[in-house]
Amino acid sequence: MLFPTATFAIFFLIVLPLSWLAMPRPSRWRPFILVASYVFYSWWDWRFIFLLAGCTVWNQLLAVRIHRATTQSQRKLLLIVALVGNLGVLGYFKYYDFFINSSQSMASIVGLEAPLSLRAIILPIGVSFYTFMAISYVVDTYRGDFVPTTLEKFAVYLSFFPHLVAGPIVRPGELIPQLDEPRNPRRVDTSRAFYLIATGLFKKVVIANYLASNIVDQVFGAPGQHSSLEILIGIYAYAVQIYADFSGYTDIAIGLALLLGFNFPRNFDSPYAATSLQDFWRRWHMTLSRWLRDYLYIPLGGNRKGKVITYRNLMLTMLIGGLWHGAGWTFVVWGGIHGVGLVVEHWHKDRPGYVAPPDTRRHRIIGRLITFNIVCFAWVFFRADSFSTAWDMLTGLFTGWGSPSPLVTGGVLLAIAVGIGSQYLPTRIPYIIMERFGRLPVVGQALVLAFALMLTNTLGPEGVAPFIYFRF
Amino acid sequence: MATNDPPDLPKLPPIRESAENVLPRLPRDMQGGGWEVVANTPVKEPTADAAAEEPPAEPQQQQRRGRRDRRDQSAATGPSAEESVAEPQSRRRREQRVAAERPSRNPTAEVAPDGRRRPRTDDGRRFSSAGNGLVVALLALLFGALLTAPGMHKTSFNKQPGTGRDIALAVTGGVAGVSSALQLDRPRHLVQSVAGRSRADEIDVAIVIPTEPTKSPTPKPDSQKPPVKTKFTPTKKLRLWVAGDSLVITPGYSIVRAAGASPVIDSVGGVDGHVATGLTRPDVFNWFEEIRAQMKGLRPHVVVLNFGANDDHGYMTGLDEGTTIGEFGGPDWVKEYRRRAASVMDTINRAGGIVVWIGLPITRSETQTQRFDQINAVVQRVAKARPGKAIFIDTYTMFAGDTGGFTEYLQNAKGDTVKVRAGDGVHFDTAGGDIIAREVLKQLNRTFDLTSWRRASN
Numbered sequence A: 001m002l003f004p005t006a007t008f009a010i011f012f013l014i015v016l017p018l019s020w021l022a023m024p025r026p027s028r029w030r031p032f033i034l035v036a037s038y039v040f041y042s043w044w045d046w047r048f049i050f051l052l053a054g055c056t057v058w059n060q061l062l063a064v065r066i067h068r069a070t071t072q073s074q075r076k077l078l079l080i081v082a083l084v085g086n087l088g089v090l091g092y093f094k095y096y097d098f099f100i101n102s103s104q105s106m107a108s109i110v111g112l113e114a115p116l117s118l119r120a121i122i123l124p125i126g127v128s129f130y131t132f133m134a135i136s137y138v139v140d141t142y143r144g145d146f147v148p149t150t151l152e153k154f155a156v157y158l159s160f161f162p163h164l165v166a167g168p169i170v171r172p173g174e175l176i177p178q179l180d181e182p183r184n185p186r187r188v189d190t191s192r193a194f195y196l197i198a199t200g201l202f203k204k205v206v207i208a209n210y211l212a213s214n215i216v217d218q219v220f221g222a223p224g225q226h227s228s229l230e231i232l233i234g235i236y237a238y239a240v241q242i243y244a245d246f247s248g249y250t251d252i253a254i255g256l257a258l259l260l261g262f263n264f265p266r267n268f269d270s271p272y273a274a275t276s277l278q279d280f281w282r283r284w285h286m287t288l289s290r291w292l293r294d295y296l297y298i299p300l301g302g303n304r305k306g307k308v309i310t311y312r313n314l315m316l317t318m319l320i321g322g323l324w325h326g327a328g329w330t331f332v333v334w335g336g337i338h339g340v341g342l343v344v345e346h347w348h349k350d351r352p353g354y355v356a357p358p359d360t361r362r363h364r365i366i367g368r369l370i371t372f373n374i375v376c377f378a379w380v381f382f383r384a385d386s387f388s389t390a391w392d393m394l395t396g397l398f399t400g401w402g403s404p405s406p407l408v409t410g411g412v413l414l415a416i417a418v419g420i421g422s423q424y425l426p427t428r429i430p431y432i433i434m435e436r437f438g439r440l441p442v443v444g445q446a447l448v449l450a451f452a453l454m455l456t457n458t459l460g461p462e463g464v465a466p467f468i469y470f471r472f
Numbered sequence B: 001m002a003t004n005d006p007p008d009l010p011k012l013p014p015i016r017e018s019a020e021n022v023l024p025r026l027p028r029d030m031q032g033g034g035w036e037v038v039a040n041t042p043v044k045e046p047t048a049d050a051a052a053e054e055p056p057a058e059p060q061q062q063q064r065r066g067r068r069d070r071r072d073q074s075a076a077t078g079p080s081a082e083e084s085v086a087e088p089q090s091r092r093r094r095e096q097r098v099a100a101e102r103p104s105r106n107p108t109a110e111v112a113p114d115g116r117r118r119p120r121t122d123d124g125r126r127f128s129s130a131g132n133g134l135v136v137a138l139l140a141l142l143f144g145a146l147l148t149a150p151g152m153h154k155t156s157f158n159k160q161p162g163t164g165r166d167i168a169l170a171v172t173g174g175v176a177g178v179s180s181a182l183q184l185d186r187p188r189h190l191v192q193s194v195a196g197r198s199r200a201d202e203i204d205v206a207i208v209i210p211t212e213p214t215k216s217p218t219p220k221p222d223s224q225k226p227p228v229k230t231k232f233t234p235t236k237k238l239r240l241w242v243a244g245d246s247l248v249i250t251p252g253y254s255i256v257r258a259a260g261a262s263p264v265i266d267s268v269g270g271v272d273g274h275v276a277t278g279l280t281r282p283d284v285f286n287w288f289e290e291i292r293a294q295m296k297g298l299r300p301h302v303v304v305l306n307f308g309a310n311d312d313h314g315y316m317t318g319l320d321e322g323t324t325i326g327e328f329g330g331p332d333w334v335k336e337y338r339r340r341a342a343s344v345m346d347t348i349n350r351a352g353g354i355v356v357w358i359g360l361p362i363t364r365s366e367t368q369t370q371r372f373d374q375i376n377a378v379v380q381r382v383a384k385a386r387p388g389k390a391i392f393i394d395t396y397t398m399f400a401g402d403t404g405g406f407t408e409y410l411q412n413a414k415g416d417t418v419k420v421r422a423g424d425g426v427h428f429d430t431a432g433g434d435i436i437a438r439e440v441l442k443q444l445n446r447t448f449d450l451t452s453w454r455r456a457s458n
Helices: A007-024 A026-042 A048-068 A071-110 A127-143 A151-159 A172-180 A190-221 A228-259 A277-283 A286-297 A309-326 A329-350 A359-382 A387-399 A409-422 A428-439 A442-459 B028-032 B050-051 B059-075 B088-101 B107-111 B130-147 B149-157 B163-181 B186-196 B246-261 B287-298 B329-351 B366-384 B430-447 B451-458
Strands: B238-244 B265-273 B303-305 B354-358 B389-392 B409-411 B417-419
Touching: A007 A026, A007 A442, A007 B130, A007 B238, A026 A048, A026 B186, A071 A127, A127 A172, A127 A286, A127 B130, A172 B430, A190 A228, A190 A387, A190 A409, A190 A428, A190 A442, A190 B130, A190 B238, A190 B246, A190 B265, A190 B354, A228 A387, A228 A409, A228 B409, A277 A286, A277 A329, A286 A309, A286 B163, A309 A329, A309 B354, A329 A359, A329 A387, A359 A387, A359 B287, A409 B163, A409 B265, A428 B050, A428 B389, A442 B130, A442 B186, B088 B130, B107 B287, B130 B149, B130 B163, B149 B163, B238 B287, B238 B354, B246 B265, B246 B354, B265 B287, B287 B329, B329 B354, B354 B366, B409 B430
Parallel strands: B238 B265, B238 B303, B303 B354, B354 B389
Antiparallel strands: B409 B417
16 A cells, blocks of 8 residues: 555545544554554555564564563673564565575686575565664663563554655654553644645655656666766756655655654655765665664764774665665665765865865855765666666766757756755745644645645656555 | 643643634544543634633633643743744734734733743644544545546546446546536646646547558558568668557667667667556557557657556457457457457558567466466467568567476576566566567567678678
């Protein structure tokens, strides 16, 4: 059940009132939302719910044991067992074929026959997200930052349907306390919720789909057939497409949770307005960045063990972060480009006598231009289905100037301008919109939303939208 | 953001939110969550004026409310004043209005020093209620349905047959009627005409099928010269167009890439792939019309097609009056599908093009594979009846594993194991597309003279 579908709209219209009706008694609400979330998840494939349930029980058992363990060595051992379980699930479902294929290539180079065979494994939707949330639950328990809750609450935390398939990656300390007491039905930020849902839908259904089907798919499908201008605009279009698609989806998730009375953390903060790569990672997929920081970068030693170790940690974090996005070497290279960029930035700042540039408009513009173009360069590897396509894209940037560029249309340029321009809006604009919207009477609010829905539907893809894979 | 009131709060008259006075009565639980009794007195004026409107002589209540609101305030992180800084103008206006309406009232009552304070969001906006949100969502979807009714009706029409479609058609038909009567579909039509999609809501099932077999009234010289192979050169390139459903997209790009590497092949019109379309449902996408139009516009010498993956069911639109097709795979179904496949090929042949039809591959699902097999058999026969004008590419065996079953991985020409099928067990992965592209080019080399220009130029 994808968010921008009629099926989901009906599902949500049933769940929303029932959830608030059950809300005054958490003992009624929690089983209700658990069933609703499992129904939502089983819509893709009913077999997946066993994996989700198994993951829930496994992590709860170990978290409780970790909490009760008396010695540090016991706690550590239990933590390792828990992590092996989670990474095992992720590894099997997401990376099995990738590892076997890579090891076979390696083995064949040295003339060996790899013993394992490839098998077609279906990737359960959202597995990358909920295994990461489960890891943060056990690690927070291990660190003593969080006392394990009941199995029921943990199950709700892990499966709560707004965040289940594509995040945001919510931490136990953020969501589980919200499950303890009924949410106040008189304090629902509906203006923000509807703003996020409406803009999220428009970003995902209109902007992302339009760019994908009008330039990105063609250019990345056959780079050799396109002019340099088309390739350049195609890369920028992909940068906007992936932002609109992903941030749109998580915006809808945050909005839906708000309507149900729950606060999720923000996931995107105008990433293409970043003035450095470090700044970019504070604004792009923020809940993943902080997960990687807290559960990977800091355990590796963070920046406390000298410059060289810091650089190594940055590099490792980005490489692993890259692999999380997809089981392929192109994703590792994508992470590697960001890793190198971050290391260079740190190295530059660590030099003796480094003086921070003045925070002038000119410096900000230069910083943004450089950052955006490095990010776009890395996106080429993220989107390309192979290194040869990525290479064709990059060489095509230089070899095809002067050829006709029929794909670079006014509509494409407008969609790119809207996608990037929206990130430079002063924060008071969304504030004013939400504020004014909140003052409208109910019918007025409904009319504004209905018009937004009509616009999204009318400008969205004709017929059936292209397949969307939740491969992250 | 806000946390909850403790459940043991004293029962107090609530502070009414802006839109509640127009809400239908909801169960008590939904209005107050069981924490407070909702006052039944209707409030005429919404929003913050509520305080000023209440009888002034309620010191006890004011005091109690102050207590309660201080507690709220400690929970919420919004600005402490009754009105946030961002709305001084509107506040002034409201104060003026209140003062004008009730000069005897003390306007400062709403900002009394002990605070009649309403919780605010992080950025100082007003909260609303769950009931409000629910009603807005319901009404928005209702109004939204009226505004987009023609599109919804078309989407329902395009659904797979069954009870779901019947219900959807009945409901959206009614909504579309109301929408049209009230002219609520006009904003949509306006947006469509601005976006250049004026015909998007039309349901078009007309199939123009050539009645006579391939004899063209105005024969094009290129297509009428077999067995002499038509020669193409870098100055007179072979024009190739790729079209079909979602299955054609990945191999299509592989073909376009391969064509780009050849100096004598020119890919025209890119890859015209429409997800979830086929020959059975011209209402979803009218390929008969599209092919006719593109043959005129692009004038391709070769058309690479892939249809059928969405046709494996017993329902077709665009049937002639009185025609029934029976079950999928039955004699009537086969007859009609053959007619449609033949008409596509004839349309292309008559316009001087040759068809390269990519057959349906073996898939992970055995039952689906069986159905695909039946469609392949029909198309293969139609192609065979057009020697030199239609080529059928058998991807079924091409993509079967060592044991003859489905496989996601195959060895490529270099001997590397590569992923040839997408994770869904139906579509192709890039390496699979490349295998098909190689086969297509091989067939083109067999059918046309694509190399003699090299000898001539040497």
